Amino acid sequence: MSFSSVIKEELCRVEAPRECCTRAELAAVFCMNAAPIMAGAPDAVSQPPAAERDHIVTENAAFARRVFNLLRGLYRVSPDITIRKNRRLKKHAAYIVCAGAQSGPAHSPDADIDKLRRLTRKTCCKKAALRGAFLAGGSVTDPEKLYHLEIFCKRPEAARFFAELMARFSLKPKITARGEYEIVYVKESESIVNFLNVTGAHRALMSLENIRIVKEMRNSVNRIVNCETANLEKTVNASLRQIANIMYIRRTIGFDALPPSLREIAELRVGNREIGLLELGQIANPPLGKSGVNHRLRKLDQIAEELRGANGRRAGPSLSQKNQTFSIRERP
Ligand SMILES: [Zn+2]
CATH class of the missing domain: 3.10.28.10 (Homing endonucleases)
Structure with a gap:
């Protein structure tokens, strides 16, 4: 009907x-x-x-x-x-x-x-x-x-x-x-x-309301999925940037020049590219919280930036890491 x-x-x-x-x-x-x-x-x-x-x-x-x-x-x-x-x-x-x-x-x-x-x-x-x-x-x-x-x-x-x-x-x-x-x-x-x-027509009204609720729910699920995809992309981009910076440090001054705490995180990050900050902290020795891992990775970013700056002064302008973008498909 x-x-x-x-x-x-x-x-x-x-x-x-x-x-x-x-x-x-x-x-x-x-x-x-x-x-x-x-x-x-x-x-x-x-x-x-x-x-x-x-x-x-x-x-x-x-x-x-x-x-x-x-x-x-x-x-x-x-x-x-x-x-x-x-x-x-x-x-x-x-x-x-x-x-x-x-x-x-x-x-x-x-x-x-x-x-x-x-x-x-x-x-x-x-x-x-x-x-x-x-x-x-x-x-x-x-x-x-x-x-x-x-x-x-x-x-x-x-x-x-x-x-x-x-x-x-x-x-x-x-x-x-x-x-x-x-x-x-x-x-x-x-x-x-x-x-x-x-x-x-109050019964028809109720069934229309039900259809409306289901439709709105479907839309909001789609919105959430889109939002999560965007967040995932952000996480992946951050991870790619960190790995690129760590590799740069290894090429220029080597991991031996890093303090032991930063060296450990640098090695763990490069060795476990797919995992998030939380899991990265769990495999550290001793284990670290998410913010501890984040803090060390930021320090590594900073060191890489400084190295690039110093190299840039010596060897002319180099690729600025800040302006370099990564997408999910690119692997460094
Ligand atoms: Zn009347």
Whole structure:
């Protein structure tokens, strides 16, 4: 089942205890009626005639049942419901709920934007209208792939109205044209979460949050791995620099010229190139802490620098160790 279907299933079960909200939700559904009302795939349906403002056509049985129940609850009259097999609907059944069939247009909800505006003054009714609009023309992309929620509107004034409603709940809606129709959409995961909260799809909200957490965790693991790689590279570069300096000392003055403590570390470093400072300290005799090893290696760096300086004064400029860079792939 697609994420859109999961949300719609849940929204169809949201209770509408107040009459004001029932009116607002139905008005939103029937305002969307000028657009093809299809769960999931609005583009797949042919256009209903503009005059058919008192009925909805949908492939979604739960949505058809909800509209039927809301109409019956509000007008105390059972609306007509028919099932149509349609090849254009890929052989899925289409449910047609007809509001005014039995008792005339007086028992039809308002499909007019101005009336819908008056019906949605209260916050509870705004929420109900957004729920109706989403049930009638909304869809959400699989959040594993992309954060995208949209409401497909045939009439531009409907798109503007629902965008206004969404903005009231800080949902940051945008409007774009798709062919001759307009789409109200939100892109941010935060806004989609808020939309699900506002319309009452709390279980879908939880599963979206879980997907969000896993995605964020994956990103932060990648960040940590990248950071550790960078640290490793720094350690390797430092080790390469130390070894180059020690080899320079051996070539110029020889290890015999070093004090015994420095000579030991110099020999251990050259003999064990792959290990870290901690392990290097452990094989010293007596064992040294990491900072002790670091201290001695810095001294060796210093001696090498001084030797280079002295040689430079005698034999002209030589390669400056400070500006020399090493990468992991290079071995001295
Ligand atoms: Zn209300």
